[in-house]
Amino acid sequence: MTRLLVALLLLAPAPALAWGQNGHRVTGAIADAHLSPRARAAVKEILGTESVAESSTWPDFMRSAPDPFWQRQSVPWHYVTIPIGKGYAGPPPEGDAATALKRFSDMAKDPKESLANRQLALRFVIHIVGDLSQPLHVGREGDRGGNDVKVTFFGEQTNLHTVWDTLLIENQNLSYTEWTHWLLAAATPQQMRDWSSPDPQQWIADSITVRETLYPADPELRYAYVFQQNDTLRRQLSKGGFRLASYLNALFDAAPSK
Secondary structure (H helix, E strand, O other): OOHHHHHHOOOOOOOOOOOOHHHHHHHHHHHHOOOOHHHHHHHHHHHOOOOHHHHOOHHHHHHHOOOHHHHHHOHHHHOEEOOOOOOOOOOOOOOOHHHHHHHHHHHHOOOOOOHHHHHHHHHHHHHHHHHHHOHHHEEOOOOHHHOOOEEEEOOEEEEHHHHHHHHHHHOOOOOHHHHHHHHHHHOOHHHHHHOOOOOHHHHHHHHHHHHOOOOOOOOEEOHHHHHHHHHHHHHHHHHHHHHHHHHHHHHHHOOOOO
16 A cells, blocks of 8 residues: 555545446446547556456445444545635545545556555546536535435435435436436537536535535425436536546546557
8 A cells, every 4th residue: 555545544424325237327427438548548457357347436446344434534534625615625624535636646647556456546546537527515514415404205214415315316227328328319519518517616616516406495305306407417417527538638648658
């Protein structure tokens, strides 16, 4: 383990998962369709036969591992917390998704790192870009990204974060490949340009704006909420995919040669 990884091993607060498996796979598959030749070659060199969609869920899957690295230290790297009316003012002592993205980006493109470290780093990069397009991963202060906002979804008790991570996506009963195909077909050239910023601070600012439209007046969520939020859900999944492609293209097109 490099000094960088050792430095990242810090205690963290309670977890908040990101897009569910299919949400992350959708953003990964959309990105995969828009990688530059150099970025595609770099991803293949690091991940081998593992696709971007496949790798996108790995950091969440590994949080079931008993190692303290996964149980505690890596938890803050999935989100940022920003109070209402504020912008991003920097990370807490344990770090956050923004700082982890920068650190893992540097590691992923560094040819002097071991292949194992570059694989870990690239999987985190792919995952974190998806996280930052789930608006509740740019959470308000005090409700753990909506985890403490109790709601029911078609009569089942849950919380707002889970609704956005998983339930809205799974409610449509589509595979991640169906989601990907439909979202790619629906995206206009102008939307693709608008949604392709490689700047994480722009993603964070956008998610702050979007998250304030997600909190329901009525905690009993049914068809009306699904209908109301459908366009937002589709946009955020699409944004995550195009942002990830743009970010990986910028990362590896500018990466040092061996």
